[in-house]
Amino acid sequence: MRKARLGVFKFTSCDGCQLSLLNLEEELLAVVDLFDVAYFREATDKPLRGTFDLALVEGSVSTERQKEEILNIRDRARYLIAMGACATSGGLQALRNWASLSAYKARVYPSPENVHALSTSTPVSDHVYVDYELWGCPVTRNALSEVLVSFILEKKPALRGYSVCMECKRHGIPCLLVSQGAPCLGPVTRAGCEALCPALGKPCYGCFGPKDDANVESLLSRFRLMGLRSEECRALLDKMNTYAYRKVQGENRS
Amino acid sequence: MSQLILWKEDLQQLFHRLQAAYRVIGPLAADGVVGLAELENLSSLPIGHRDRQGPGVYRLENVGDADIFSFVVGPDSVKRFLHPPVQHPYTFRKSRKRLHIASPRAAPQEKPLAFFALRPCDVAALKLLDKVFLESPLKDRRYQAVRDGVFLLAVNCLHPAETCFCHAMQTGPEVRDGFDLSLTELDAGFLVEIGSEKGKEILNGVPTAEATARDAAEKAAKLEASRSRMKRSVPLRALPQVLYNHLEHPRWAETAARCLGCGNCTQVCPTCFCTTAHDHVSLACLAQKEAQWCGSRVRLWDSCFSLNFARVHGGNFRTSRKARYRHWMLHKLAYWIDQFGTPGCVGCGRCITWCPVGIDVTEELEAIAASRNVP
């Protein structure tokens, strides 16, 4: 039987999600057994050719050229999976969506005229149809493995859309928000990390972005009642999933 | 039923008797919260601690209280032990020729469990879980394996939290049945009531004295004080109809605007039992030459607040938070009554305390029940 052709593509990102794939360790050998890894710049130097059964896309769309590239990949791919906060939400670099690109460029680069970036950084789903989104900064091995297995078995992947709180409770972690008044994003954040931060006594930072039907506005109202200023609330959201959280917050308000 | 007095210093002896025959699970403070865990000795109880609870707030404080049991319930309940959050009911393996399904028997317990200082609401919750898992046409044998032989040492509640409303639900603060032994903490000792043969047997060799009428009066007075401290009420007699009459009440949407849909209320609820299941197959397993696939079924606690919970082929019949909140309350306080003849809520107050935005089920019910003329 012909092996399925797998392509791994990178847009604007830190490569961390591709590394998560390489970090599958013993399962990585199985990936090579099960798939024809036809394009993966982080691991092989095969040129981009032909079509793909499965395309894993890391990174956000943040240049004019990338807008073309993502259309090209979509055309070549039967299934397209966005992996990681950059690809699902625009990433940390989407902070510029709420600021002036030219001001940023001037502050960071000695020759800002050489930087050809769009004024916004956006998720893959803003540009093309995405079959599944794997959230997280970075994605987890479990989610990657689940989506690859599901492709082979032709089933829907079991991905989590509920809150981090559900994982806290499964693990018996005492709630930091209720028992310490910590501003935890867990109630509006997608599960998947097995409540890594709360397990270590730290409130959730929102690496996995908004959960299904998140109510960001209500949680922030709660934080304001607990004494947080509006800027502090905004700072909680303005990390790698800023674009997704703020979009949801806007929807909650309307 | 004869009542006995157990002096406070002899509680240790009762504990040792239990420990000899059971794995004793009881309240243990960790990370600022009273949890449930195996108790090695009595001194690990959070003695002298009070739990200050309110909607969305919990603080455990060492107030140096003279009473041993001056705290009440934390987020955990017996549910975690009898109906664990993660289970693997069976494994499967398919080769070209056949499909093997193995459903391993739950590993035999070395010792049955004893729940130490279980509160009346949780004794009631356990009875409800029994209805669901054992008295239904399909018994859950994993539940049964842990449930069989369980010892229940109940402690009546004299220091209810602000969120407790067992009195309104008629499950407490005094345990009525379903326990093996119950204790009420008096000034000088514990008033002991025996609820079963097992309870009587465990007292063998533990020094006790006959309780006097004065002890009984002290118990009654303390319980009465406890009842009067519980301010929340529930219109039990109006249920379930009052909810069915107000399915389109504007309050549902108001609450949905606050509700995070996080599911905490259902996870801490001692009677919420819902799960989701999926089959876990690993890449390594798929790549094996001799098997086509293999893996295990995973059963996880889920919640009717999860958007996907009501997704079925072709759609989702509860897409709004309003529909999900309403469904949760109706299940607890209406459908349960229709199905089992009793509400699915025991008044433990956990969903009030552990809701990050402090939504209070009694307040919601009151708002809906109060306006009888609103649709």
Ligand code: SF4
């Ligand atoms: S610690 Fe955070 S993630 Fe965990 S239950 Fe509390 S609010 Fe939810």
Ligand code: SF4
């Ligand atoms: S609904 Fe709330 S008060 Fe009632 S049993 Fe569940 S957690 Fe306790």
Ligand code: SF4
């Ligand atoms: S009622 Fe509270 S705990 Fe329950 S889902 Fe809504 S916000 Fe979460």
